[in-house]
Amino acid sequence: MTRDHPPTPPYYAVIFSNTHTGADETDYAQTAAQMEALAKTMPGYLGFESARNEDGFGIAVSYWDSEEAIANWKHHAEHREARKRGRDHWYSDYIVRVAKVERAYRMNAKSTG
């Protein structure tokens, strides 16, 4: 979901573009939900958005207040284990990009009449 109140930049985005193999979908969905819940408990977490096409291509973006917060999450033991299972089973390819959000614009239909 789009966050209602995104923070004022600068902050960081981790853009995870990936293609699913289609293997172990139930197991994947459970782990993805666990990781999203766990990420929300991490220091510096700002938000999470994800979307997936029917053909298996997906984009997930997590938002963080600092490079340190990203590193801390990257090294969390449960997250490391989940990423390993992702590499071994769930993703045929992916790209992770770490980016610094420099500015943001928002439109909400309610605010524009």
Added chain:
Amino acid sequence: MTRDHPPTPPYYAVIFSNTHTGADETDYAQTAAQMEALAKTMPGYLGFESARNEDGFGIAVSYWDSEEAIANWKHHAEHREARKRGRDHWYSDYIVRVAKVERAYRMNAKSTG
């Protein structure tokens, strides 16, 4: 689609997180395809990825080699007109974030055995 050969950072990403109203889907799809084709002709264009959930939430990310390339595309007349139609008809809300990609990692199943 995930690009096979993403460029070496730094470069820029425009992250467009949006929710569809569901209105004029055929017209939307045609305009989106036209805009993607037009973007590819712009100086500094590096790539484009998009995904959408069945519930209407989507993420589209375009990649550019400079801030100037983003500004140039933003001010293109056809793109301006398409964005206005998006605000008026196709999106109930959206956030645009401009971010500088600082590093990237790639995994391809073929390369990891």
